[in-house]
Amino acid sequence: MIKFLYVLLVWMPFSQLANAADVPQKLVITGSSTVAPLISEIAKAFEASNQGVRIDVQSGGSSRGISDARQSMSDIGMISRDLKPEENDLKGFAIAKDGICVILHKNNPITKLEDSQIVDIYTGKIKNWQELGGKDAPITVVNKAEGRSTLELFVNYFKLKNSDIKPHVIIGDNEQGVKTVAGNANAIGYVSIGTAEYDSAQGVAIKLLPIGGTSASIENVKNGKFPLSRNLLLVTTTEPNGLKKKFIEFARSKEVIGIVKQQYLVPITK
Amino acid sequence: MLSNSILSPLRNELALVWLLRILALMAGALVLLIFAFLLNESLPILGLVGLSAFFSDPSWHPMEGFFNLTSMLLGTLYATAGSVLLAAPLGILSAIFCRFYAPTHVARIFRNLMESLSGVPSVVFGFWGLTVLVPLVNQIHPPGPSLFAGISILTMMILPTMAMAADASFASVPQNYLRGAQALGLSKSATLLGVVLPAAKAGLLSGLILQSGRAIGETMALLMVCGNVVQTPKNIFDPIRTLTTNIALEMAYAMGSHRSALFVSGLILMLFIVVLLIAAEGINRVPKR
Numbered sequence: 373m374i375k376f377l378y379v380l381l382v383w384m385p386f387s388q389l390a391n392a393a394d395v396p397q398k399l400v401i402t403g404s405s406t407v408a409p410l411i412s413e414i415a416k417a418f419e420a421s422n423q424g425v426r427i428d429v430q431s432g433g434s435s436r437g438i439s440d441a442r443q444s445m446s447d448i449g450m451i452s453r454d455l456k457p458e459e460n461d462l463k464g465f466a467i468a469k470d471g472i473c474v475i476l477h478k479n480n481p482i483t484k485l486e487d488s489q490i491v492d493i494y495t496g497k498i499k500n501w502q503e504l505g506g507k508d509a510p511i512t513v514v515n516k517a518e519g520r521s522t523l524e525l526f527v528n529y530f531k532l533k534n535s536d537i538k539p540h541v542i543i544g545d546n547e548q549g550v551k552t553v554a555g556n557a558n559a560i561g562y563v564s565i566g567t568a569e570y571d572s573a574q575g576v577a578i579k580l581l582p583i584g585g586t587s588a589s590i591e592n593v594k595n596g597k598f599p600l601s602r603n604l605l606l607v608t609t610t611e612p613n614g615l616k617k618k619f620i621e622f623a624r625s626k627e628v629i630g631i632v633k634q635q636y637l638v639p640i641t642k
Numbered sequence: 643m644l645s646n647s648i649l650s651p652l653r654n655e656l657a658l659v660w661l662l663r664i665l666a667l668m669a670g671a672l673v674l675l676i677f678a679f680l681l682n683e684s685l686p687i688l689g690l691v692g693l694s695a696f697f698s699d700p701s702w703h704p705m706e707g708f709f710n711l712t713s714m715l716l717g718t719l720y721a722t723a724g725s726v727l728l729a730a731p732l733g734i735l736s737a738i739f740c741r742f743y744a745p746t747h748v749a750r751i752f753r754n755l756m757e758s759l760s761g762v763p764s765v766v767f768g769f770w771g772l773t774v775l776v777p778l779v780n781q782i783h784p785p786g787p788s789l790f791a792g793i794s795i796l797t798m799m800i801l802p803t804m805a806m807a808a809d810a811s812f813a814s815v816p817q818n819y820l821r822g823a824q825a826l827g828l829s830k831s832a833t834l835l836g837v838v839l840p841a842a843k844a845g846l847l848s849g850l851i852l853q854s855g856r857a858i859g860e861t862m863a864l865l866m867v868c869g870n871v872v873q874t875p876k877n878i879f880d881p882i883r884t885l886t887t888n889i890a891l892e893m894a895y896a897m898g899s900h901r902s903a904l905f906v907s908g909l910i911l912m913l914f915i916v917v918l919l920i921a922a923e924g925i926n927r928v929p930k931r
Binding site: 510542544551 | 701703704705706708772773776777780784786787865866869870871872881883890891892896898900
């Protein structure tokens, strides 16, 4: 017992001192499930180039990102929106943008839809393209699976509840959405802009619709003109220093552009 | 040497027996572990809303707190039943053709074809379904992704399992049964109906169970062709979602009670398969007349 106390009191402080340099440094990052996959990938790259650093990424929604950061449960929070005025105690660092666009089959004569028309299509009030000046054919409504951030952004923008939407097809990832619309001349769907722009450039039979008069492109997401988009942020309680600062700088650097694009998100760095 | 070791088990024989026992225990424990894991992950939500919520809630909108799984259970049931009803007769009849009517080289080609069909990964079926079958169905009856497309794909996937199981069980019908039937002057069709089919019953049944199991568990292909709308289909052209696709679709982004509710889907799926196995066991045990 005495020996134990001896070790505890005398040796522990020394061992901690000795370890301070090479003890595994750890960052805990929690928050938005939209940002988490991106940060996980960035963290892997960061760990690979910084020996002894461990980064623990947990998702749980933007609100968890805020509350964990405030209560020091995490080192860095992740949110998939801008900071609200009442959150000015936190510091936010934009790392990427996320934008989604409405897509139709290439042969669909419709070239634009008002926001209210999109709402009516998705809630089942408009069932036929004829009502919108298209051909006489029933509309196939393609929706996203519950829990996907694309769905969240879509319903928030159009002020819908997922249970109001009357879908004909529910899809998982973006590519499945693109293939479903490309295979059905009367379908309407929404996917991440990164995917849609890439696929239509590759000649897949889809068409990107403008929203609120702004054409859907990565460029317009980047310059903030496209309304159906949001910022992805890292937040901290205090001005970041040390490892935190290093990681945030890395996440905003040119080195991660490839990773951001892989996640169908829009990089903010020039 | 062999009879020797049966009479007096050697020391290393004992070691082998124990090794086998341990391995068998591990294989058996795996199922129990999976079951325990599913139960453990499901418990939070079961404690929160109870089991009845999964059958009485107005809909499946886990983010809004509604967890009804009935229509997905029905979706699984319809897709499985539909495809088994199509694949079973098709598989058994083609195996009869292959075993009793086809010339040897045709039979061999047929068997090779069935073997390669069973080796096609499900995602390939799904991809073909999404890009070819679904647009075709869309022209007959929009929207295209539907129970019908799901049943068609599943039938293709389980047909080889059924055909090969049937072929193997016909092959194991003792030759003297056939010779006996021949000696009695029975026609070929009478031999098939009266001798071969009853003798091969157990094998056919296990083929049936194997293919049902594959149909219930199929995920990727159905995810791509069924439309995944949570609803009880009113006709065969309505989209459906099965329990397996539900997990695959939502797992990646599910958290908290949503995640837990998906484990309940898994749990129900497992119970469903257990019920199927018990039923099959029951049918197999019915004494032969």
